[in-house]
Amino acid sequence: MTVGGVKSARSRAPSRGSDGGRAADPGLGGRAGAGLRGARARAIYVSVLEAILSNRLSPMTRLPEDDLGSIYGASRTIVRSALEALAHDGVIVIEPNRGAFVASPGTAEAREVFDARLLIEPQLAARAAERVSFADIAALRRHLDAEEAAVHGERQQQAILLSGRFHVLMADAAGQVTLARFVRELVSRSSLIVALYWRRRDATCACSAHRALVEALAAGRPELAQQLMRDHLAETLDGLDLTDPRQGVSDLSAALTGG
Amino acid sequence: MTVGGVKSARSRAPSRGSDGGRAADPGLGGRAGAGLRGARARAIYVSVLEAILSNRLSPMTRLPEDDLGSIYGASRTIVRSALEALAHDGVIVIEPNRGAFVASPGTAEAREVFDARLLIEPQLAARAAERVSFADIAALRRHLDAEEAAVHGERQQQAILLSGRFHVLMADAAGQVTLARFVRELVSRSSLIVALYWRRRDATCACSAHRALVEALAAGRPELAQQLMRDHLAETLDGLDLTDPRQGVSDLSAALTGG
DNA sequence: CAAATCGAGATTGTATACAAATTGGCGCAG
DNA sequence: CTGCGCCAATTTGTATACAATCTCGATTTG
Numbered sequence: 001m002t003v004g005g006v007k008s009a010r011s012r013a014p015s016r017g018s019d020g021g022r023a024a025d026p027g028l029g030g031r032a033g034a035g036l037r038g039a040r041a042r043a044i045y046v047s048v049l050e051a052i053l054s055n056r057l058s059p060m061t062r063l064p065e066d067d068l069g070s071i072y073g074a075s076r077t078i079v080r081s082a083l084e085a086l087a088h089d090g091v092i093v094i095e096p097n098r099g100a101f102v103a104s105p106g107t108a109e110a111r112e113v114f115d116a117r118l119l120i121e122p123q124l125a126a127r128a129a130e131r132v133s134f135a136d137i138a139a140l141r142r143h144l145d146a147e148e149a150a151v152h153g154e155r156q157q158q159a160i161l162l163s164g165r166f167h168v169l170m171a172d173a174a175g176q177v178t179l180a181r182f183v184r185e186l187v188s189r190s191s192l193i194v195a196l197y198w199r200r201r202d203a204t205c206a207c208s209a210h211r212a213l214v215e216a217l218a219a220g221r222p223e224l225a226q227q228l229m230r231d232h233l234a235e236t237l238d239g240l241d242l243t244d245p246r247q248g249v250s251d252l253s254a255a256l257t258g259g
Numbered sequence: 260m261t262v263g264g265v266k267s268a269r270s271r272a273p274s275r276g277s278d279g280g281r282a283a284d285p286g287l288g289g290r291a292g293a294g295l296r297g298a299r300a301r302a303i304y305v306s307v308l309e310a311i312l313s314n315r316l317s318p319m320t321r322l323p324e325d326d327l328g329s330i331y332g333a334s335r336t337i338v339r340s341a342l343e344a345l346a347h348d349g350v351i352v353i354e355p356n357r358g359a360f361v362a363s364p365g366t367a368e369a370r371e372v373f374d375a376r377l378l379i380e381p382q383l384a385a386r387a388a389e390r391v392s393f394a395d396i397a398a399l400r401r402h403l404d405a406e407e408a409a410v411h412g413e414r415q416q417q418a419i420l421l422s423g424r425f426h427v428l429m430a431d432a433a434g435q436v437t438l439a440r441f442v443r444e445l446v447s448r449s450s451l452i453v454a455l456y457w458r459r460r461d462a463t464c465a466c467s468a469h470r471a472l473v474e475a476l477a478a479g480r481p482e483l484a485q486q487l488m489r490d491h492l493a494e495t496l497d498g499l500d501l502t503d504p505r506q507g508v509s510d511l512s513a514a515l516t517g518g
Numbered sequence: 519c520a521a522a523t524c525g526a527g528a529t530t531g532t533a534t535a536c537a538a539a540t541t542g543g544c545g546c547a548g
Numbered sequence: 549c550t551g552c553g554c555c556a557a558t559t560t561g562t563a564t565a566c567a568a569t570c571t572c573g574a575t576t577t578g
Contacts (some may be wrong), residue, residue, distance in 0.1 A: 035347035040531095063560095064560090066559075075530055075534075077534090078532075080533095083293045084296075084344070087294035088293055088344065088347045090535085097559085109437075112437045112438075115438075119378070120379070176375070179375050182441050299561095324529075324530070325529075325530095334563045335530085337561095337563090338569090339531095357529085519578105520578090521576105522577080522578095524576090525574105525575090526571105527553105527571085529569080530567105531567080531569085532565105534565085538558105538559105539559085541558075543555090543557100544555085548551085
């Protein structure tokens with residue numbers, strides 16, 4: 001192990017402030033998949049993540065590097081990078097020498113995720129009500145329309161995806177980048193939890209709750225927004241059946257190419 | 260791009276529950292650097308992280324892959340993986356085609372980090388006071404002793420490291436794995452913030468505050484623990500000077516091998 | 519003399535080759 | 549027929565080679 005001979009530490013400074021001019025965002029909220037360099041790895045990251053978020057990939061589905069590589073036309077190097085980022089987000093699990101699998105959170109983990117959401121999201125909703133711009137409100141309303149359209153149009157997968165993304169948009173509206181990132185991770189994992197433990201027929205009919213939240217924001221009522229978010233999350237949690245184990249595997253190529 | 264010909268999706272199931280028997284923890288709290296596979300990448304991750312947490316690596320320091328590779332005797336493949344994990348934690352920043360740098364959070368980001376900590380940590384302290392085991396208390400007390408020893412022994416870097424780790428231990432004691440992970444990230448970034456904006460001479464003399472917290476836990480007083488944590492964080496934030504810019508670069512090989 | 523340009527060196531991005539580990543089947547013994 | 553152990557095939561882990569990009573100094577030009 002050659003330890004000596006490190007001659008660098010030259011004076012090339014980074015572009016200050018840790019966020020000097022990042023590229024536009026490809027569909028997700030702000031700054032998804034931090035730590036990813038190339039655009040190719042990020043594209044795979046986004047694609048697989050959306051497949052998971054919309055329940056096209058079920059928990060415990062295996063994600064072999066070679067398969068993903070041939071699906072996306074990238075080498076394993078890139079796929080690997082994307083998988084590690086997904087693992088860091090908790091949506092997949094990497095078992096050393098065995099491979100990557102879509103995560104399958106247990107009931108304890110499910111409770112934890114919603115505990116965390118109940119702690120963070122109501123607070124963010126309140127702050128959002130204090131600071132939102134008209135542009136944010138407009139974006140949220142547009143999102144609500146798309147969400148309802150997906151629900152009424154029977155586009156189940158799209159509805160699930162948008163329902164989760166609403167919460168990310170709310171978090172972003174609060175202007176707290178750090179907490180918003182936490183919310184993004186929690187929402188992602190919630191998608192898996194819903195896929196495993198949801199028991200009601202009327203999936204994601206929370207559209208009305210979402211709309212009420214946006215109205216509270218538009219009216220500039222922090223306490224109301226906070227309470228509405230708390231209730232909404234509690235009701236979602238109530239719609240889960242956190243008692244018995246779970247199951248489920250789905251096809252890979254079909255799920256990823258069809259979205 | 261060859262899309263077809265994906266023949267797998269065979270039935271190799273992952274070891275359920277997403278945490279089936281992980282290895283012992285190398286110094287940090289539970290589950291540091293999720294998404295890292297090999298032990299070598301994790302070793303580099305831990306080493307660089309500790310160098311940053313103890314302020315042996317200053318913000319904006321460049322971290323060239325080749326140098327890290329020769330320091331640790333690993334190939335760039337491994338180093339790259341570790342760097343991406345560190346970037347995901349927000350302690351380093353990767354600029355495409357330019358390389359990795361120790362992060363240099365601005366004042367806005369600093370406020371955000373402490374906002375998030377004020378939201379999460381008091382709550383976790385309260386839960387910890389409800390659920391701690393005697394073993395947890397004992398571990399915390401042992402940690403306090405080490406912390407005070409480092410402070411009185413003038414081991415400045417060690418003191419900084421342990422001071423941050425105390426908060427991680429507290430979060431772990433609450434038994435909320437997810438929120439504890441968030442706290443770990445926030446504490447890491449706080450180390451950088453303290454390195455940049457600390458203005459007082461009596462660095463990390465918060466030992467007394469830490470001891471008071473442990474006593475509140477031992478006494479099983481959730482509200483007290485919550486309040487103590489809130490005050491402690493507020494005081495720490497008060498010790499920062501969040502007005503002007505910052506600077507600083509340090510040597511690389513010395514910082515990494517000297518710890 | 520200042521400023522822009524070009525090129526050599528250095529550093530990161532990506533692919534591929536090879537090594538190590540795991541899986542699952544097959545054969546054999548009890 | 550069941551259970552154990554071994555072997556082949558598949559998959560992941562790691563190193564290295566090459567290409568693309570950036571940095572920075574030297575040279576040239578207005």
